[in-house]
Amino acid sequence: MISRTIRGLVAALGLALSAGMAQGSVAADAPEVSQVLIKDFMFSPMEVRIRAGTSVTWVNQDDEPHTVVGDAGLFRSGALDTAMAFTFRFDKPGTYQVFCSIHPQMKATIIVE
Numbered sequence: 001m002i003s004r005t006i007r008g009l010v011a012a013l014g015l016a017l018s019a020g021m022a023q024g025s026v027a028a029d030a031p032e033v034s035q036v037l038i039k040d041f042m043f044s045p046m047e048v049r050i051r052a053g054t055s056v057t058w059v060n061q062d063d064e065p066h067t068v069v070g071d072a073g074l075f076r077s078g079a080l081d082t083a084m085a086f087t088f089r090f091d092k093p094g095t096y097q098v099f100c101s102i103h104p105q106m107k108a109t110i111i112v113e
Contacts, residue, residue, distance in 0.1 A: 033057055033087075036108065038066050038080070043098065043108035050090060052112050057087040066106065071097040 032054040037044045039061040048056060058068045058080070065079040068086045077086035079102070090096065090112045100106035 035059060037061055038068075038100075038106075041103055041106055043100075043106060046107070047109045047111065049111045049113065052091055052093050053089070054112070055087050055089040056110060057085050059083070059085045065102060067101045069099055069101050071099060076101075 032051065034048055034050050034054055034056045036048060036056060036058045038058055041062065041064075043058070050056065058077070060066050060080040060082055063082055065081050067079055068075070068077040068088075070076065070088075074096070075088045080086055090110060093112045096110040096112065098108045098110060
């Protein structure tokens with residue numbers, strides 16, 4: 001029961017952040033957040049370009065669990081059930097390859113400038 005409540009709150013927070021960013025209502029000094037959806041056994045978008053200091057939040061919209069793993073070992077989520085999210089802040093420029101350890105065919109690239 002508690003985990004479903006937390007998942008719902010995380011999903012609502014992600015949607016609220018996305019809506020606020022789309023409307024330009026986020027304060028200029030607020031940290032940037034980019035969202036990647038996990039749906040249909042894919043990361044969407046599969047490539048994200050961000051500035052250093054930006055956080056990326058992955059939200060699982062599949063009915064199956066997924067993970068978010070950086071191939072260099074910099075970050076690794078636990079299993080994300082439906083509506084659960086994982087966030088990582090990219091502070092250093094570079095190209096980061098991401099995959100799901102449960103479904104290794106799921107891949108994405110984060111490019112930090």
